[in-house]
Amino acid sequence: MVAIVGRPNVGKSTLFNKLARKQIAVVQDEPGVTRDRHYADCWALGKEYVLIDTGGFDPFDDDPRTAGIASQVKLALAECDAVICVFDGTTELTPTDHEAVALLRDAGKPVIYVANKADSQRSAHEAMKLYELGMEELLPISALHSRGLGELEERIAEVLPETDGPAEELDEGIPRVAIVGRPNAGKSSMVNRLVGEERQLVDDRPGTTVDSVDTLVERDGHRLVLIDT
Known part of the structure; x- marks a missing residue:
């Protein structure tokens, strides 16, 4: 990276x-x-x-x-x-x-x-x-x-460090789920909770998320991409 x-x-x-x-x-x-x-x-x-x-x-x-x-x-x-x-x-x-x-x-x-x-x-x-x-x-x-x-x-x-093989295409064939809602409804907080880290900035003021952000999530052997908007 x-x-x-x-x-x-x-x-x-x-x-x-x-x-x-x-x-x-x-x-x-x-x-x-x-x-x-x-x-x-x-x-x-x-x-x-x-x-x-x-x-x-x-x-x-x-x-x-x-x-x-x-x-x-x-x-x-x-x-x-x-x-x-x-x-x-x-x-x-x-x-x-x-x-x-x-x-x-x-x-x-x-x-x-x-x-x-x-x-x-x-x-x-x-x-x-x-x-x-x-x-x-x-x-x-x-x-x-x-x-x-x-x-x-x-x-x-x-x-770049040497690698044994090509990098994995993270988004190829993986379901993508968009999280939508009105400003300040808690969308970024939901992404952070699902991911388990402060992936998105969270603020009480609306408009903290300016552009959509993709996040790869793995749960129980399944993978999906969350899109915060």
């Missing part, structure tokens, strides 16, 4: 959709759209892996929903084999960027650092300021325009 992490609005979900080669995560030009973890089966130079999209990491935001996002990010770091840490190469460094790097160093997983929004040679050069964070390698990319994604996939293939 490979997790994508970074502060809000750096283009993580755009990168997730590009690497997955399909539109899975909702993308908007505002921070905080992605809140729960999203998963997709991906390939990098013939190697199969599961990609995880996470919400924007911001330990300095006191919004309760942001604290929930931080918990989801830490869960993703615990289950992944490697990490793609995304920065906005067009903006100045922030305290959150420094905290993200510190969190990843503590996690002890292989990390690929990328400077997103490097849409031109000039912006790619400007992104070099991110080396102040202390990483040895930084890949300038543009997820929106697919710039540098080939090199990124090469790095993903290098850090």
Whole structure:
């Protein structure tokens, strides 16, 4: 598994959709759209892996929903084999960027650092300021325009652990059940109870779940995919 992490609005979900080669995560030009973890089966130079999209990491935001996002990010770091840490190469460094790097160093997983929004040679050069964070390698990319994604996939293939066989297609032939209802009816709480973990953010305010999230559930030898909406 490979997790994508970074502060809000750096283009993580755009990168997730590009690497997955399909539109899975909702993308908007505002921070905080992605809140729960999203998963997709991906390939990098013939190697199969599961990609995880996470919400924007911001330990300095006191919004309760942001604290929930931080918990989801830490869960993703615990289950992944490697990490793609995304920065906005067009903006100045922030305290959150420094905290993200510190969190990843503590996690002890292989990390690929990328400077997103490097849409031109000039912006790619400007992104070099991110080396102040202390990483040895930084890949300038543009997820929106697919710039540098080939090199990124090469790095993903290098850090992936060797496997004995192809990854299992989790959703092939498995029944899919959508959980629907009005806002704040407890749909995400039901998913968490069935799964047995904090898979979805839960809040008393309506609208916590922004886009649908697929979750594989196994019970008594049977498998199904729950879709929270």
